[in-house]
Amino acid sequence: MSERAFKPHEIEPKWQDAWEAAGADRAVEDPGKPKKYVLEMFPYPSGDIHMGHVRNYTIGDVVARQARMAGFSVLHPIGWDAFGLPAENAAIKSDSHPAKWTYANIETQAASFKRMAFSYDWDRTVRSCDPDYYHWGQWIFLKMWERRLVERRSSPVNWCPSCATVLANEQVIGDGVCWRCKSVVEKRELEQWYLKITEYAQELLDDLDKLPGWPERVKTMQANWIGRSEGAEVDFELCDAAGEPTGEMITVFTTRPDTLFGCTFFLLAPEHPLVKEFVAGTEHEAAVMDVVQKAARETAVERQLGERVKNGAFTGRYVINPVNGEKVPVWVCDYVLMEYGTGAVMAVPCGDQRDFEFAHQYGLPIPPVVVAEDDPLLEELRGVKERVLDDVPWDEAYAGDGVMVQSGEFTGTPTGKGGEGVRAVTAWLAERGRGKEAVNFRLRDWLISRQRYWGNPIPAIHCSECGLHPVAEDELPILLPMDIDVTKGETLADHPEFYETTCPVCGTPARRETDTMDTFTCSSWYFLRYCDARNSRSPFYRDNVDYWMPVDQYIGGIEHAILHLLYSRFFTKVLRDMGMLGFDEPFTNLLTQGMVKKDGETMSKSKGNVVAPEEMIAKYGADTLRTYILFMAPPDKDLEWSYEGVDGMYRWLARVWRFVNDAAEESANGCGIATSQDTAAKVLNREMHRVTGKVTSDIERFQFNTAIAAMMELTNAAYDYRRDVASGARDLPLQREVAGRLTLLLAPFAPHMAEELWLEVLGARGSVHEQAWPAFDAAAAAADEVELAVQVNGKVRGRVVVPADADVESVQSVALAEVASWVEGKDVKKVVVVPGKLVSVVVAG
RNA sequence: GCCCGGGUGGUGGAAUGGCAGACACGGAGGUCUCAAAAACCUCUGGGGGAAACCCCGUGUGGGUUCGACUCCCACCCCGGGCACCA
Numbered sequence: 001m002s003e004r005a006f007k008p009h010e011i012e013p014k015w016q017d018a019w020e021a022a023g024a025d026r027a028v029e030d031p032g033k034p035k036k037y038v039l040e041m042f043p044y045p046s047g048d049i050h051m052g053h054v055r056n057y058t059i060g061d062v063v064a065r066q067a068r069m070a071g072f073s074v075l076h077p078i079g080w081d082a083f084g085l086p087a088e089n090a091a092i093k094s095d096s097h098p099a100k101w102t103y104a105n106i107e108t109q110a111a112s113f114k115r116m117a118f119s120y121d122w123d124r125t126v127r128s129c130d131p132d133y134y135h136w137g138q139w140i141f142l143k144m145w146e147r148r149l150v151e152r153r154s155s156p157v158n159w160c161p162s163c164a165t166v167l168a169n170e171q172v173i174g175d176g177v178c179w180r181c182k183s184v185v186e187k188r189e190l191e192q193w194y195l196k197i198t199e200y201a202q203e204l205l206d207d208l209d210k211l212p213g214w215p216e217r218v219k220t221m222q223a224n225w226i227g228r229s230e231g232a233e234v235d236f237e238l239c240d241a242a243g244e245p246t247g248e249m250i251t252v253f254t255t256r257p258d259t260l261f262g263c264t265f266f267l268l269a270p271e272h273p274l275v276k277e278f279v280a281g282t283e284h285e286a287a288v289m290d291v292v293q294k295a296a297r298e299t300a301v302e303r304q305l306g307e308r309v310k311n312g313a314f315t316g317r318y319v320i321n322p323v324n325g326e327k328v329p330v331w332v333c334d335y336v337l338m339e340y341g342t343g344a345v346m347a348v349p350c351g352d353q354r355d356f357e358f359a360h361q362y363g364l365p366i367p368p369v370v371v372a373e374d375d376p377l378l379e380e381l382r383g384v385k386e387r388v389l390d391d392v393p394w395d396e397a398y399a400g401d402g403v404m405v406q407s408g409e410f411t412g413t414p415t416g417k418g419g420e421g422v423r424a425v426t427a428w429l430a431e432r433g434r435g436k437e438a439v440n441f442r443l444r445d446w447l448i449s450r451q452r453y454w455g456n457p458i459p460a461i462h463c464s465e466c467g468l469h470p471v472a473e474d475e476l477p478i479l480l481p482m483d484i485d486v487t488k489g490e491t492l493a494d495h496p497e498f499y500e501t502t503c504p505v506c507g508t509p510a511r512r513e514t515d516t517m518d519t520f521t522c523s524s525w526y527f528l529r530y531c532d533a534r535n536s537r538s539p540f541y542r543d544n545v546d547y548w549m550p551v552d553q554y555i556g557g558i559e560h561a562i563l564h565l566l567y568s569r570f571f572t573k574v575l576r577d578m579g580m581l582g583f584d585e586p587f588t589n590l591l592t593q594g595m596v597k598k599d600g601e602t603m604s605k606s607k608g609n610v611v612a613p614e615e616m617i618a619k620y621g622a623d624t625l626r627t628y629i630l631f632m633a634p635p636d637k638d639l640e641w642s643y644e645g646v647d648g649m650y651r652w653l654a655r656v657w658r659f660v661n662d663a664a665e666e667s668a669n670g671c672g673i674a675t676s677q678d679t680a681a682k683v684l685n686r687e688m689h690r691v692t693g694k695v696t697s698d699i700e701r702f703q704f705n706t707a708i709a710a711m712m713e714l715t716n717a718a719y720d721y722r723r724d725v726a727s728g729a730r731d732l733p734l735q736r737e738v739a740g741r742l743t744l745l746l747a748p749f750a751p752h753m754a755e756e757l758w759l760e761v762l763g764a765r766g767s768v769h770e771q772a773w774p775a776f777d778a779a780a781a782a783a784d785e786v787e788l789a790v791q792v793n794g795k796v797r798g799r800v801v802v803p804a805d806a807d808v809e810s811v812q813s814v815a816l817a818e819v820a821s822w823v824e825g826k827d828v829k830k831v832v833v834v835p836g837k838l839v840s841v842v843v844a845g
Numbered sequence: 846g847c848c849c850g851g852g853u854g855g856u857g858g859a860a861u862g863g864c865a866g867a868c869a870c871g872g873a874g875g876u877c878u879c880a881a882a883a884a885c886c887u888c889u890g891g892g893g894g895a896a897a898c899c900c901c902g903u904g905u906g907g908g909u910u911c912g913a914c915u916c917c918c919a920c921c922c923c924g925g926g927c928a929c930c931a
Contacts, residue, residue, distance in 0.1 A: 174926095217925085220849050224927055231931085254931060267931090310929080335929040345931050353846090354929050442930055561926080631869075632857060638924095640857065644870050651884095652869085658884095706859070709868035716868090723885085789864040794912050796864050832911050837863050842911045 004761070006657040008621025011756040016114055024769065025119040027075040029547055036072040037548045038064040039527055039587075041556030041564070042079045042126070045105035046086055049112045051596035051603060051629070051641065052557070054613045058626045059593060059635050059704070060555045061118045065748035066699050068119075069773040075548050076119055077530040079126030080106050083134075083455045084519045085163055085180060088486045095487050098454040102129060112614060116622045117751045119769075124533040128522035133529065134456040135477035136539035137522055140571070142459060142470050143578055144195060152460075152468060154191040156271060156338065157447060165451045166192055168518060169444045170225075170563045179563075187296070193449035193458060193515065197570045201226055201441040204569055213589030215636070218561045225562050227442025231255035232426045234346060234435040236266060236319035239327065241282070243318055250274070250319060253341035253440050256399075257429065258421030259348040260323045261387075261407040262369035264359065266330045267345040268315070270295040271338040278315040278330070287313040288332050295334040310335050310358050321346075322434040323425065324408060333358060341440055349397065356397035365390040370402040370415055381405040383412055446567065448518040453484055453491045455516025463503035463510040472504060478512070492516070523564050524571040527551055527586060545581045554587040561592070591702055594638040596629070603641075611641050623750035624650045630704035630749065652712055653750060656742060659718050660757045663739035667732045680724055681731045687717040688738050689781035692774050695745045704749075711745055714738070740764070744774050789838040790815045792822040800839075808833045815839035 019025065029035075040060035043053055064076035080102075087098035094101065106127060113120065126133055144150050158167040162183035171179040178185055197204075205226045208219045234257060235249040254260075268275050270292040279285040291313045312333030321328050328346075335354055336345050349359035349366040359366050367390050371378045375398075381389065387406045392398075401416025410428075415421025429435030449458060457478040459471035471478060481498050484490050492498050492514035503510035525539070531548040532540035556564075565587070572586040595602055598609040616625045628649040633639040691714040698707035718738055722730070740762055747754035747768045758768035783804055788811065790798040798818040802811050812831050816823060819841060826843040833839050 217849055221926055340930045840911050
């Protein structure tokens, strides 16, 4: 037989050109079809594509291609997250300009994506470093400013000495290192720009419940990051240096107001403004300032190291506990954080492990106020209202549920997390105006300013006469100047021609802001821009966004579980409140794909274990690479690269190729007969229908590995048929139908080969990618006879073949006969028949 | 410490509570060939047995069930996130 050889390198470029010329992948708003927005996180143009890209974008491409065949109007766009520090570092290394490096890499990656046959609508390409994109990033910033969501203020911030810029909280990862360069982050007190994401903390938390299509893991991480705590704010009255009440209040946040009677000291963060005021010129100044300075010097890493020693010092001042009027000493200590709550804490050593340790260290009293029901101590203290015991006999604090003791009128109240005691004490305080219910979040505002050149300029002007002003909307975009030499370490702050301007309010000489925005501001709305990518009057029109959004399927790495995904949710909610769009959440379904590893480790140049996608395309073709990377593991799990596995995938595709060619040729020559009644043909026909259903449902559930396995089973069934049935006796129309079906099912995975088989081998009309996805026929997939396992007391002792529609009684009797020797002489207690599966016989004796 | 995942052959991995190990890689043997490659065929969890077949087996120990990789309880190990957050 003179069949055509499988030559991926000839057919792949041919079809890529043909599809591009035909504009095959353009997204069209077709009112006659349901829409589907399939999106993969856009890449950073860091150089050649790597296997992580191949995996991410292949997953998305299979989903997009299958959706088109299944009758959806599909938006599947691509772009580049093109601002950022690596471009500056690369420019310094190569004595070049970040723009040059960035655009060159975009070209390289785009060419690779085309070679991989990713079916993008290239007309909608977005590059975040293009002025027509970052223009609208600046515009959104101004709109946020109008809505009081932008703030410039001074606070302790994270500083990366290697990147020479500040970082957002979310960008400090692991043991206090920079997310990008892994350097140890320092604390500095600086004035910076913030987006007030905390205004949306509650909604960002609540709306996680609106995302059933997100992995539980990601939602948990976001919920933990937002970190909501319920409790109360309690006002303590300050005393003056002589210990006399001043009438002035200081507020603390606590989750356990029910333990207020156990408060024996009061703590201030080292950075708290009252600290210096309290100790200035007193005998306590030296010791307190020692604690303050030590805390300031401490790096994030030092804080992580081993068992932390708590440092503290008495300030000489007192506050008054509102529930019992007790005078409580005020200490400064390094485990209280200025950024959380009010920077002041009521210490309850019997109920909080940190306070417990601190009290031990400095010899402060630890009176028990909440005692567990099963604690013998409760017998001694039950009903005791006044403080009679000053030190608990415990080795550690008790934070669980229990009964209040030594707590005045509240003594005897059951309490614990959300217990009655919490509500009772809070209500008591509220009645007297000394406290109220309160909620605190761990989430901090998003620090977005960066002291770097290659980013979106912040559109603001500093006037020494009249303050800080936004740039006028019609002056946007503030163009990022190109004549900056980063190889000399220059930033915008080194270029007067950029920053010298006049104040838009008073007209005096003023200074333009020289910080740029965090790149994550660019990636927080790019998915909206794709819906209306060439709009020059607005970031996007609402009609277009409301048509395509929300993203039906979003695909990307787990490393963005908090960062990008949280910021994008925030932007979406703000834009919704601005009336720019009409939905609450940007990404309906999220798939976090696993990493591609080699020898158990992530691929990296320094480890020398990188497998280059382009080399694999050159050796096997893109179809093999695409199919392989989906077959090796479920998409959300890590994948271990195997060269042998790629060989195997190539072999299978070649096997499919030969079968389709043989089936087409035999059909054309007519060297067989139609005998679709025989058993072998029935088996093959059924397998074709079963596999159609399996591949369809597996793609829906992102189980690409089992979808491919099912297609392999169909291939094997086809080869079994050809082996078992002599060439003159084959059912040629069936063979041809199977060949066509396999080609259609394979189209999203191996698009070039499927197209070649469809048009050139099977001689069909119209691109395979424009064909309707084959419908699943359950009746045709059903067998008329089924084999059942017969169990006796849970063990398989035989098998019977029965008609698929056999009634329970006849199945039972056939099954009992099959296992007669196991049942003989025993008492049959029960027979369970599971249709199509098995028969379970229970015997005794 | 708290919160998520996960633990199945030599390997990657399959199994709406229903025959554990689909599919593939690797391995062994074979067909074709002067030979090799390719292709094709057979076998491939462990133990016992000549064989039919039997016993054991999804991290460990219990439980629910006619039946558990799957559900429940306790524990061990691995990976990830958070962590002096009051």
